[in-house]
Amino acid sequence: MTIFLLALRTNLQQKFSLLLLVVFPVVLLFIPSTGGSLPMGMSLYGLLNFYSAFLMTRPVVEDRMRKVVVRIAASPVSHATYLFSHLGAALVLLASQATIFVIASVIRFGPSLTNYAVLWLLYLAYSVMVLSFSLAWNTMFRSYTTSFALFSGVGSIMCLISGLSFPLHLLPESVQRLVRILPTYWLAHALAGLYEKQSAGILIAGVVLLVFAGIFLLLGSKRRF
Amino acid sequence: MAGKRVLLGYEVVETVLLLALLLLALVLLFPVLDALKILIFLLVVLSLLVRWRFRPNPSWMLIDASFLVVISLFVGDAGVLLGVYVWYFATENRPLFALLYGSVSFFLLELALFQFPLFCLVLGLLLSRWKAERCVLQGEADALRLHLHRLEEEQVHLLLDYQDAQQLSRLEERSHIAQILHDSLGHELTGAHLSGKMVRSLLERGEVDRARESQDKVIDRLERSLGHLKMAVRDLESDPEVEKSRLEALLKEFSYPVETQIRGDLLLVPASVRQLLHTCLTEALTNVAKHAKPSSVVLQIDSSQTMVRMMLENDGLIREDERADGNGLRYMRRRVEAVGGSLSIQRAATFRLIVVIPLTGGY
Numbered sequence: 001m002t003i004f005l006l007a008l009r010t011n012l013q014q015k016f017s018l019l020l021l022v023v024f025p026v027v028l029l030f031i032p033s034t035g036g037s038l039p040m041g042m043s044l045y046g047l048l049n050f051y052s053a054f055l056m057t058r059p060v061v062e063d064r065m066r067k068v069v070v071r072i073a074a075s076p077v078s079h080a081t082y083l084f085s086h087l088g089a090a091l092v093l094l095a096s097q098a099t100i101f102v103i104a105s106v107i108r109f110g111p112s113l114t115n116y117a118v119l120w121l122l123y124l125a126y127s128v129m130v131l132s133f134s135l136a137w138n139t140m141f142r143s144y145t146t147s148f149a150l151f152s153g154v155g156s157i158m159c160l161i162s163g164l165s166f167p168l169h170l171l172p173e174s175v176q177r178l179v180r181i182l183p184t185y186w187l188a189h190a191l192a193g194l195y196e197k198q199s200a201g202i203l204i205a206g207v208v209l210l211v212f213a214g215i216f217l218l219l220g221s222k223r224r225f
Numbered sequence: 226m227a228g229k230r231v232l233l234g235y236e237v238v239e240t241v242l243l244l245a246l247l248l249l250a251l252v253l254l255f256p257v258l259d260a261l262k263i264l265i266f267l268l269v270v271l272s273l274l275v276r277w278r279f280r281p282n283p284s285w286m287l288i289d290a291s292f293l294v295v296i297s298l299f300v301g302d303a304g305v306l307l308g309v310y311v312w313y314f315a316t317e318n319r320p321l322f323a324l325l326y327g328s329v330s331f332f333l334l335e336l337a338l339f340q341f342p343l344f345c346l347v348l349g350l351l352l353s354r355w356k357a358e359r360c361v362l363q364g365e366a367d368a369l370r371l372h373l374h375r376l377e378e379e380q381v382h383l384l385l386d387y388q389d390a391q392q393l394s395r396l397e398e399r400s401h402i403a404q405i406l407h408d409s410l411g412h413e414l415t416g417a418h419l420s421g422k423m424v425r426s427l428l429e430r431g432e433v434d435r436a437r438e439s440q441d442k443v444i445d446r447l448e449r450s451l452g453h454l455k456m457a458v459r460d461l462e463s464d465p466e467v468e469k470s471r472l473e474a475l476l477k478e479f480s481y482p483v484e485t486q487i488r489g490d491l492l493l494v495p496a497s498v499r500q501l502l503h504t505c506l507t508e509a510l511t512n513v514a515k516h517a518k519p520s521s522v523v524l525q526i527d528s529s530q531t532m533v534r535m536m537l538e539n540d541g542l543i544r545e546d547e548r549a550d551g552n553g554l555r556y557m558r559r560r561v562e563a564v565g566g567s568l569s570i571q572r573a574a575t576f577r578l579i580v581v582i583p584l585t586g587g588y
Contacts, residue, residue, distance in 0.1 A: 189260070201260065208267060
């Protein structure tokens with residue numbers, strides 16, 4: 001069995017992961033919209049995706065805690081292969097989640113609401129970013145429990161002030177400018193661009209998400225024992 | 226108890242300063258911060274992180290910096306970020322590149338914003354000087370470590386040479402004994418053996434007088450052999466008197482009076498072990514003279530059939546920072562351990578050096 005398949009199986013063995021991947025995205029679609037933007041569930045999906053990505057990186061942290069990485073370092077498997085197999089498995093699951101959510105959105109809101117292909121691509125770019133962010137975040141901690149405890153606080157605040165769990169246009173102008181440095185803001189920004197059909201804004205937001213992903217990946221992929 | 230010392234190393238300072246400069250650049254850009262400038266800022270961060278992770282040749286950063294110059298022609302304020310590259314080139318000991326991009330930023334930016342690249346240049350050059358100085362110090366420390374390593378290697382070789390010389394001397398001694406036995410005893414004993422045979426054949430033929438003459442010859446030859454044997458043994462054995470006088474001279478010439486207590490017969494101790502003890506004592510006394518100011522020095526030597534123990538004790542000043550064994554002690558320990566013995570040090574109210582050598586080996 002390859003590391004990729006093992007990581008995929010480990011993630012799927014958790015029943016809560018299945019709930020996060022299949023059930024919760026559909027539930028989000030029934031949250032009422034505030035008007036003047038895409039349905040609230042589409043931005044709240046960013047929060048769900050954020051937490052899902054964090055849970056998907058759990059095997060990597062646990063491998064470090066149980067010193068599995070030391071054994072891997074002594075094996076012919078390179079650190080890059082190990083890491084990208086895990087991230088690849090997590091990305092496949094997050095992409096599946098995005099696909100389920102987008103298909104359910106088409107069924108719920110009809111095909112004319114927005115460009116769903118662009119929406120799916122945005123969610124994919126966002127998934128890559130949140131996965132990299134989770135990896136970088138976890139490298140700062142030796143225990144997954146501590147990491148998750150702090151992440152649940154920081155992550156919630158990040159999503160709240162960056163317009164994912166709260167409509168972006170309702171935030172004060174000064175806060176809107178300040179939160180541009182947060183990576184999660186750029187999904188809300190792109191969703192607003194998608195609603196207003198601003199292609200340039202969507203493109204820049206997508207690229208910013210991918211650049212953030214690169215930054216976090218460079219920080220998080222450094223081998224730690 | 227001394228507190229833990231926190232050392233602010235070059236790498237930490239460099240990282241903290243880089244983060245501070247990035248933050249400062251972001252603050253400078255904040256009034257005009259839009260999506261495009263955020264993207265440019267993030268790309269600059271990404272390019273710095275790539276350098277941090279993969280450490281390519283610093284000159285490759287010219288591509289990133291030139292790319293930023295081109296972008297700055299269209300997005301004016303983004304030129305502020307050139308300051309970060311100026312800082313990078315300055316710290317990586319590329320002052321010409323740093324000056325080049327500093328000059329470019331002068332043409333791209335307003336005078337107020339130009340202060341940032343200028344500040345980065347000065348800071349980078351200062352850090353670069355620190356880095357160069359640190360490299361020189363590290364080089365010197367490495368050279369010292371290498372020198373110490375070579376000295377230790379040399380010491381090991383000397384010890385091996387000493388052991389080889391000892392083995393050679395033992396073989397020469399054996400050869401000398403064999404020569405004495407052959408030259409002196411061999412001829413006489415062969416003659417006595419032949420004369421003894423002749424006595425028996427003369428007695429069988431009834432020639433008693435001639436047999437008696439031969440018997441006298443046998444006795445003479447055996448007496449001469451015994452004489453030769455005594456002389457040979459006397460030649461081979463070391464002279465206890467000479468050794469005693471050497472020890473007395475060593476203790477007499479020492480700067481402080483030494484109280485000597487010798488128990489057991491030192492003549493029972495093999496000569497090679499006696500020589501080793503003498504060397505250890507010389508080294509130990511030198512150490513006392515160099516590092517201590519004793520009011521009394523006591524030397525105890527106990528010898529038995531199985532081991533010999535030497536203890537040198539002094540109540541001189543023992544400084545805390547001299548606890549580590551010096552080269553002399555280390556060398557002494559190796560020589561004692563090479564013959565299966567041990568060397569230990571006791572530091573309390575007095576300083577004790579104890580050497581124990583077992584006498585079970587084939588010396």
